[in-house]
Amino acid sequence: MSEDARFEDGAEAPLNIGAVDADDLQVVSSLVQDAVFPAQEMRFIAKEGRFAILLNRFRWEDGNKRTPERVQSVLHISDVRAVSSQGIDRSEKDMILSLLSMEFEVSDAPSGHLILTLAGDGAIRLEVEALDVSLKDVTRPYVAPSKKAPSHD
Template sequence: MSNDARFEDAGDHPLYLSAADADDLRVLSSLTQDAVFPIGEMTYRPRERRFALLLNRFRWEDRLAAERRGRAFERVQSVLAFDDVAAVRSQGIDRGDTDTVLSLLALAFEPGEDGAGTVTLTLAGDGAIALEVDCVNATLRDVTRPYVAPSGKAPDHG
């Protein structure tokens, strides 16, 4: 009999996860909620059909351990990448203002035909980025060591 993985099992190891369907994408959404990134850290490469963001991600998977041990909450830089992207649209953001910092609230997939559809990145302040995709093909990879969250607090939506 095997046990399910627990958040505590991750320890300080970097995340490297992939999403191949809407359920998988919900997991990535929960881990990237409240991630922040400057517009300049967002890129689309049409020839490669790849869209990627360099995020400063709150480490939700470490929140309970930090609270229990009385240590600081952490963030980590992560790359959130989507492959098989046919087009990118945005609303409510000025992509020319590369210094503006955006906050990611959620990821969602709206299916179309034959596995294709739209991945929507919902941003704070009524902004959104829509990716027209052939299929869900996303990865989330931590690329730095965790660091103390500058605010010292966990994000709170209550």
């Protein structure tokens, strides 16, 4: 008899998960909530249809078991046709962005737009052929510099 995985099951292992539908995307979105990254860590390789961000995500899956941690992760989106953004000053080399959520808007199934909502009224809009998102931890966790979990007032 098999049992569904629980959120807590991944608490100590590096994440390597994907999303191919809206339900999957909700899980990935919750795991990247409050991730921070320098604007220069975004890459779009148009000829390959790939968009990626190296981000420092808060380890929400770890709960309140110990000192809050972050881990560097790669958020990768495949089958990307175009990328646009608002509220991001590309000339500011040291700009740090904070990812709040990700949503998928179907336009002509399975095509649509993946919206990455950023703190401070910023957003990144990816036109995709189909939803294909992956999130992979690439470093060991480290103590969050603030030593606190992010909070939203």
